[in-house]
Amino acid sequence: MSPFSFIKTEETFLHNNCCVIEKDLMKPIQDILPVNVSDKERVVSGAIGAALLVMGLLNVNQPSVKTFLELGTGALMLFRGTSGYCPVNAVIGRNTADVANVAEERFEALAE
Numbered sequence: 001m002s003p004f005s006f007i008k009t010e011e012t013f014l015h016n017n018c019c020v021i022e023k024d025l026m027k028p029i030q031d032i033l034p035v036n037v038s039d040k041e042r043v044v045s046g047a048i049g050a051a052l053l054v055m056g057l058l059n060v061n062q063p064s065v066k067t068f069l070e071l072g073t074g075a076l077m078l079f080r081g082t083s084g085y086c087p088v089n090a091v092i093g094r095n096t097a098d099v100a101n102v103a104e105e106r107f108e109a110l111a112e
Contacts, residue, residue, distance in 0.1 A: 046081025
């Protein structure tokens with residue numbers, strides 16, 4: 001048996017009969033964290049997050065509160081942009097992804 005072979009069972013994944021990984025951990029992030037951010041917000045969040053990370057990394061040799069805020073905020077914004085999940089939206093019950101989809105469907109219906 002190859003050391004990289006996986007045996008799939010109904011509830012778990014077994015690796016060489018020694019490591020058990022729960023099935024939920026093998027799911028894509030979109031199945032675990034629902035998308036609640038529109039595509040436009042995702043692009044803007046990703047761009048701002050990347051810019052903040054670069055700014056923070058350029059100042060990492062001079063640690064300050066500003067540097068840590070840039071790194072932390074940049075990482076969170078980049079996560080929001082790449083995953084499409086915003087924990088603040090989830091807490092307040094806001095889902096802009098659905099609103100964007102409804103607007104696109106209405107526009108497509110009008111165009112037909």
